[in-house]
Amino acid sequence: MSLLAGKTGLIFGVANDRSYAFHIAEALAKNGATCAFTCLPGEKNERRTRKAMEKLELGDAWLAPCDASKDEDIDAVFDAFTQKHERLDFLIHSIAFADREWLAPGKFTDTPRASYLSAIDISAYTLAAMAKRAREPMSASGGGSILAMSYYGSEKVVPGYNVMGVAKAALECTTRYLAAELGERNIRVNTISGGPLRTLASSAVGGIDTMLEHTPVRAPLKRNVEGSDVGGVAAFLVSDLASGVTGENIYVDCGVNTIGI
Numbered sequence: 122m123s124l125l126a127g128k129t130g131l132i133f134g135v136a137n138d139r140s141y142a143f144h145i146a147e148a149l150a151k152n153g154a155t156c157a158f159t160c161l162p163g164e165k166n167e168r169r170t171r172k173a174m175e176k177l178e179l180g181d182a183w184l185a186p187c188d189a190s191k192d193e194d195i196d197a198v199f200d201a202f203t204q205k206h207e208r209l210d211f212l213i214h215s216i217a218f219a220d221r222e223w224l225a226p227g228k229f230t231d232t233p234r235a236s237y238l239s240a241i242d243i244s245a246y247t248l249a250a251m252a253k254r255a256r257e258p259m260s261a262s263g264g265g266s267i268l269a270m271s272y273y274g275s276e277k278v279v280p281g282y283n284v285m286g287v288a289k290a291a292l293e294c295t296t297r298y299l300a301a302e303l304g305e306r307n308i309r310v311n312t313i314s315g316g317p318l319r320t321l322a323s324s325a326v327g328g329i330d331t332m333l334e335h336t337p338v339r340a341p342l343k344r345n346v347e348g349s350d351v352g353g354v355a356a357f358l359v360s361d362l363a364s365g366v367t368g369e370n371i372y373v374d375c376g377v378n379t380i381g382i
């Protein structure tokens with residue numbers, strides 16, 4: 122039997138076929154999971170996400186618009202999802218946002234209050250907002266797995282990552298507090314710390330070229346990460362093989378985080 126047979130979940134963050142969420146969906150579906158999706162509201166966003174979904178060949182997979190900065194949108198997505206699906210076994214949070222202007226080397230000190238707060242709101246608070254709505258349907262399914270995407274810039278200074286590093290630190294900490302509170306319901310909450318990958322979001326990070334050049338030189342595996350590397354670990358974390366893993370941050374970065382100098 123497939124690893125994820127019988128599991129159903131909701132995936133936030135497929136913008137196109139380069140998105141980390143796309144690679145995660147591909148791995149989950151390949152292992153037998155039923156995947157439903159959200160995209161940013163707007164015709165262009167929906168068209169782009171649908172095009173990526175077609176590549177996944179999932180038939181008529183469920184898709185709903187959601188701007189995660191709005192509580193009413195998150196409410197509407199979870200209401201609509203639970204009306205259409207009998208269970209919720211996993212939730213993938215693969216979304217982030219920060220004003221591009223402040224994601225350049227040397228720009229952190231000037232980050233305005235509004236840009237700082239919106240980065241934390243959309244990239245970190247939304248995980249708690251979604252976990253709150255997932256709690257009851259996951260409990261009714263006997264538990265579940267919540268997974269979010271982070272990056273090493275949460276722990277160490279990576280030039281250009283700036284306020285997104287602050288938001289990722291908040292995301293990883295939010296994961297631990299959620300894991301502590303939701304564990305008694307058999308809901309596990311983890312992050313994957315992924316290596317640099319060329320996507321729409323990462324193109325806004327001023328230091329992305331340096332990150333991509335740096336990894337194959339310094340990482341133990343001597344290469345950059347591929348989306349499928351993250352997809353495989355996501356499938357493991359969603360599966361019952363990871364039944365004892367919660368509150369963790371798992372690196373999928375070809376080992377670059379382990380190298381000091």
Ligand SMILES: NC(=O)c1ccc[n+]([C@@H]2O[C@H](COP(=O)([O-])OP(=O)(O)OC[C@H]3O[C@@H](n4cnc5c(N)ncnc54)[C@H](O)[C@@H]3O)[C@@H](O)[C@H]2O)c1
Nearest residue numbers: 134136140141188189216217270272317318320321322323
């Ligand atoms: N690409 C990398 O190098 C890298 C490395 C480590 C972690 N990550 C993380 O992976 C996750 C996915 O990013 P990606 O690189 O696949 O880029 P991406 O651009 O493909 O995905 C980002 C997603 O965030 C969504 N989003 C932005 N604002 C939103 C909002 N208000 N409401 C709902 N959705 C919103 C976008 O629609 C998009 O689908 C992010 O959390 C990112 O920080 C990326």
